[in-house]
Amino acid sequence: MFLSRQRAEELFKKVLKYSTADETEAMMGSTSYSLTRFANNTIHQNVSEDGAYLSVRAVAGQRTARASTNKFDEASIRQVCEAALSLARLQPSDPDLLPVPGPQTFRSIERHYEETAALTPQARAETVKSAIARAEKDHLTAAGIFSSGLSAQAIFNSRGLKSFHEETLSEFSVTMLGESSSGWAKRTSPNWHELEPEVLADRAATKALASRExxxxxxxxxxxxxxxxxxxxxxxxxxxxxxxxxxxxxxxxxxxxxxxxxxxxxxxxxxxxxxxxxxxxxxxxxxxxxxxxxxxxxxxxxxxxxxxxxxxxxxxxxxxxxxxxxxxxxxxxxxxxxxxxxxxxxxxxxxxxxxxxxxxxxxxxxxxxxxxxxxxxxxxxxxxxxxxxxxxxxxxxxxxxxxxxxxxxxxxxxxxxxxxxxxxxxxxxxxxxxxxxxxxxxxxx
Amino acid sequence: MKDLAQSALDTAVARGATYAEVRVMDLRERYLSTKNGRPAQVRESQSYGLGVRVVADGAWGFASTDDLTRPGVDKAAALAVEIARASALAKKQDVQLAPEEKHVDNWVAPCRIAPFSIPVSSCLDLLLKVDAELRRVQGVTLAEAAMDFRHIEQLFLSSNGSDIYQSKTQTGAGFVATSFAANEIHKRSYPNSFGGQYQTKGYELVEELDLVGNAPRHAEECVALHKADQCPSGVKDIILGSSQLGLQIHESVGHPIELDRVLGTEANFAGMSFLTLEKLNHLKYASDIVNVVADATPAHGPGLGTFAYDDEGVPAHATPIIKDGQFVGYLTSRETAAAVGQARSNGAMRAESWNRIPLIRMTNVSILPGSGKLDDLIASTDDGIYMETNRSWSIDDRRYNFQFGTEIGWEIKGGKKTRMLKNPSYGGITTEFWNSCDAICGPEEWTLWGTPNCGKGQPMQTMGTGHGASPARFRQVKVGVAYSE
Incomplete structure (x- = not known):
């Protein structure tokens, strides 16, 4: 399940339906993430994950506790709400615990790049091939990763606070190994076009060559x-x-x-x-x-x-x-x-x-x-x-x-x-x- | 769930996977902590999902999902095959796996008292009693105590017919007292740093630890450290307490024997190893009295590295690593075993969760006990330092140069533990250090420690490992290195 703002709204309605706590907060998130890993001038690991979570914080008087799940059927949502409340009730009260905050105003931040979210395993493999070619040009051995993904996170609470953020992230990291030396370079960005993998591969190779013996x-x-x-x-x-x-x-x-x-x-x-x-x-x-x-x-x-x-x-x-x-x-x-x-x-x-x-x-x-x-x-x-x-x-x-x-x-x-x-x-x-x-x-x- | 796992496996094979394995994992965790007289964290979580790892076109692919519907798992299986085909765009040779027989089994780790059955209020009561004992000592500025319970169920199916169900419960507990005064911060942890002791056991572990009974001494030591002398700089004989020796084994034996590091596949992040292939059976790793095993079998004890099968479906092994000081074994996977011409993996592939691939990880990498008690070892030491409970740890990316600090130390003079020392540290080069070991205490001093936070891989995976150790003595080691200018 990928979490959109609308999906978060729907999910939180269900949480409120099942939560009998004095106050309720839900953190919801999802990740769609892929990582291509290379070493010895070949791709040796190549992974992808899709996952989401719902984490409910229940407040019972001056007590609070959290329960989380990655299952979103009605029974699981009910169960996680009950678990959070049950955990909260079983502890001594905390006189310093504050009520959940009310609605807030957020300045918008745009950190979502569709081209990063849409990167394919084939595109990552082609980029990795270029880094390997740079290594082989100077008889070096390349190891590193090229990853990309999209994540979303929402925090909603029973006093009306609604916070939602989604962003993309990409990373290219490379180590070039020589017989007696190595060089490294890395960059991350929400926008994969800013990674410049070929520049990083060349920088790592140059360092490996310059630090020989x-x-x-x-x-x-x-x-x-x-x-x-x-x-x-x-x-x-x-x-x-x-x-x-x-x-x-x-x-x-x-x-x-x-x-x-x-x-x-x-x-x-x-x-x-x-x-x-x-x-x-x-x-x-x-x-x-x-x-x-x-x-x-x-x-x-x-x-x-x-x-x-x-x-x-x-x-x-x-x-x-x-x-x-x-x-x-x-x-x-x-x-x-x-x-x-x-x-x-x-x-x-x-x-x-x-x-x-x-x-x-x-x-x-x-x-x-x-x-x-x-x-x-x-x-x-x-x-x-x-x-x-x-x-x-x-x-x-x-x-x-x-x-x-x-x-x-x-x-x-x-x-x-x-x-x-x-x-x-x-x-x-x-x-x-x-x-x-x-x-x-x-x-x- | 088995039907869904089988469906994912069938889809992967139908899409062209020449090898496929599916892991379904259901992880439940409860974490309870207190701080300065109040509950700090009370939380519970559950994570349930499926991962498919395949070889297609001679290359690896992996996809995972928590959408546990038939379309959801079939989509993940198809994606794993697609990813493998993309991997093949940059392959040098086809993946080769050491053979492994089909295994059909069901294993449940012993657990005497199910920790999730203990009321949360009882657990918090105990932690708050510990907290009160710690804060009873004047000068303790922060008291923290915690319990951590995990229950893991997993199903492994592979295209060679393996069908393995495993279930285990892990428990961790401990406390730490912190004292700030006169521009110094000191800590004393029990029974170990990193949250305490962790084992593949139930709540019985908490009962065995006697947290309340051990709180006053550690709180007093924590405060006393402010008045202790600084650990001297120089060369000294040292005796390491068993938990510190456990971490020394972890960093300077456990990691370098991972064959994936040796073969370069972790070069970009976790690093490589000085234990290059020609050193197997030829390197004098340690003195003659040192014997180290990597033992995942339940017979070794309830370690965090105990299981019946690894995450490639290979049965748990007991592998000699250092025999009479000689380096004799690596931790392997099916792929790395094949790469170095070994007939079979020794079963060290472990994945953090359903959304991660298995990597070569330590199981229980333990030093076998020698003989005698710690008191006897101290009595036979003329001039040295006894160091206890890790505070800092660092080692280079090929595992030669290490430096450790401990929370506390005591000078040994004429066979007696004398003045307390603050900020103890020591450092050296791995093989030089292990070859200086001249005494290891006996089975009565041996503990199977749990290290719950070992990081490796990209994306990072955190794994629990086990390390059995009893106190041991090392001759003429550089001490006080962390503070020397």
């Missing part, structure tokens, strides 16, 4: 040029700490630091779902309209984001960043846009006497939650820079680096761009030149 450079502190994917995957570990509840519960690195200048003067970050390079819906998990929020201005932590319940707890206004209720986490900014500048990658390299260029990071984990020390590895294209030029590939490093300190050591930034990595959600971030980045050990390749 990587040399060992000792671990230590270096000036690094982090390409946007590396920046994104590091920053992804920071922004959950901008949730109001995380600070209230003292599990955030911003505890006792809101309003302080903890980053460099050149760091400016906002959450902005309406940015043209962003994706996602204009409402949060409770159906509250998302607002633009200035998170960091000139290095100062200016604002947090708040779900409704957190906002009341902290005596402020909700910003539309809450997760679906009930949840432990509260909220987080998920549409990060970081300011950059007009410097190009070439400018950054040219201005670097000795340093390291990082294409991508891998297996990043938090070592220290308050200092925000992260560890992880470089991967798929790590280069030595000397005398303002890229010289050769180097073996990969492990880093142990505080991301807070890192954002005090940013010397240069590129233009912000829609970026996708593997450890975090997509963001709009720039490439960065950072001094004294701490590489703590080397690996074997």
């Amino acid at each position: 990587p040399r060992e450079v000792p671990a230590g502190k270096y000036t690094v040029i982090l390409e946007p994917a590396a920046v994104l995957d590091l920053l992804g570990f920071l922004f959950f700490d901008f949730g109001g509840l995380a600070v209230h519960e003292k599990r955030s690195c911003l505890t006792d630091r809101v309003g302080q200048k903890i980053f460099g003067e050149n760091i400016n970050v906002r959450d902005d779902v309406f940015h043209p390079l962003q994706s996602g819906a204009a409402s949060d998990g409770e159906g509250i309209p998302r607002r633009r929020v200035k998170l960091v201005e000139k290095g100062v932590v200016k604002n947090l984001v708040y779900a409704r319940q957190t906002a009341r707890l902290m005596k402020t206004q909700p910003t539309g960043h809450g997760f679906p209720l009930p949840n432990e986490y509260g909220e987080a900014p998920m549409n990060i846009v970081m300011d950059g500048s007009r410097k190009t990658a070439e400018d950054m390299i040219r201005s670097t006497e000795r340093g390291i260029l990082v294409t991508r990071l891998w297996y990043i984990r938090e070592v220290d939650p308050y200092k925000k020390i992260l560890t992880g590895m470089t991967r798929d294209g790590t280069f030595w820079i000397e005398g303002g030029e890229l010289r050769y590939g180097v073996k990969n490093f492990r880093f142990n680096q505080s991301v807070i300190e890192m954002l005090n050591q940013v010397e240069m930034m590129g233009p912000p761009q829609r970026t996708s990595g593997e450890e975090s959600f997509d963001m709009v971030v720039p490439a960065m030149k950072v001094r004294d980045f701490n590489f703590s050990s080397l690996t074997k390749f």
Whole structure:
């Protein structure tokens, strides 16, 4: 079943027919998604899924619970309504639970591209063939994915709130492998024409070729040029700490630091779902309209984001960043846009006497939650820079680096761009030149 | 449901599939959690659908649907064949599968107390008692406790005549105390991080864990960490607690032995492996006392990697991986087994749900116990650090360079556990590390841990894996690496 607005309306009528809760909220969604995966210069996995769900949140007095199903017959809808109410009634009351919100007004966001939704397995296979041909031209081996899909999500509640969003999404990601090296490139977009798979395949191949026979450079502190994917995957570990509840519960690195200048003067970050390079819906998990929020201005932590319940707890206004209720986490900014500048990658390299260029990071984990020390590895294209030029590939490093300190050591930034990595959600971030980045050990390749 | 599955299978074959398999899965989950004296999440979900995987024109295709009507499943089957034909546009050779006999079977995993039969209010009462015990300790700023129950029923039909029904129940439970003070955040989790302990068991697991009884000590340790000394940097002998060793096995043995990584099919995301084919039976992976198996059979225990058949219809195997320190086995699928000339898959293909294809995944990858108790091992260690409960974990994409942090540690001096250490960490290179293992505790210290959150594949799949381990000692390991400049 694909969820249209009309189908969501019909479904919610049935939910209301069966729900005897004091208040009822229904989240409804559907996905139609396909992914063509290649490796060893051949397509080895090729999948498609169609699925939908109905998730009902029942409120009974000051208690709430959620039950979900992917079956839409009358009996299943009745059953899921009863299950949610039954779960709600079996728990102690929560004096802080708010009534479901009333009707809201949403700014429209157009993120649906018919040509992306209509991509066929044959079209994806032909594109993959081109990437493989690029690999074979230089005796490389290509691995990657080309995916496309359409999703819809609705939140309706018994006080008349109706939020509906649909969007398309596509992704092309490619790793080119040589005998002793590799290169990687990736892009996502609601519009598959913006992926430019051939450009990405060529970029990954160029990196693999340029980093052949990587040399060992000792671990230590270096000036690094982090390409946007590396920046994104590091920053992804920071922004959950901008949730109001995380600070209230003292599990955030911003505890006792809101309003302080903890980053460099050149760091400016906002959450902005309406940015043209962003994706996602204009409402949060409770159906509250998302607002633009200035998170960091000139290095100062200016604002947090708040779900409704957190906002009341902290005596402020909700910003539309809450997760679906009930949840432990509260909220987080998920549409990060970081300011950059007009410097190009070439400018950054040219201005670097000795340093390291990082294409991508891998297996990043938090070592220290308050200092925000992260560890992880470089991967798929790590280069030595000397005398303002890229010289050769180097073996990969492990880093142990505080991301807070890192954002005090940013010397240069590129233009912000829609970026996708593997450890975090997509963001709009720039490439960065950072001094004294701490590489703590080397690996074997 | 069997009729619909058979219909999908027939449609796939009629459309030209030379091999087809259909998996129907019905997954039910209940998750209950509390935080600082109140319920946090109370939710239940059910997901029911069908996936069809086929070979047509010598290439793979897969389609899935939750439209469980005859037109719905037939459409999915036809789409799977169409997708396979598209895959064939970029194939180098036809898919070859190692042979597998037809199996007709019905398996239900043991479950003494059905967790869904326990009233939600009783579960929440228990979690709130744990919560109260944690917050009774001054300095605990956040108390969290949770239970997670899953019931999975699945039917597997294949065009070679297999017809396999499996049903299992999985339970997880645990708590974590967090303390913020003086610009530090510390945590203590019980019985493990990542939500606690998970096994293929019923509610009896919750009863075995004695969550309430273990809460005060962990809360006190959490607060005490603020006053503990920093873990030193340098080279030391270390003893790893059994859950931390379980994760060490997961990352530095379990993943590198996945033959799909070795053959390059995960290169774009999860990565590859240093265990290239020539190393089989030739690499000294570990010291002579180390024996590791990948064992999905119920005889190994109620792990998250326990089943009767994998998701290609191959019976559960017990596969030696490291024997007396020597590398002797991979985790395989029918396709990868054929690719390396092995006669049969050892049954490691697992899918997260009905809408995902099976991938090579760890089953229960466990180190076999040695002898003796942890106290004896500590008593025989002159100068070292005992580390317990994972806090951070990272390893490179070929599984050489790893670094782990734990929630807590204690210095060992002259055979005695002495001062508490905060922020313990250690790192190294996989084979160097495993070859430094000189003692493994015995069966009385051995636990089959569940790792519920192992990610792999594109689209990403999360899988539960099992890792049996008892505490073990490793000589001259780099410690304090996460904080050294």
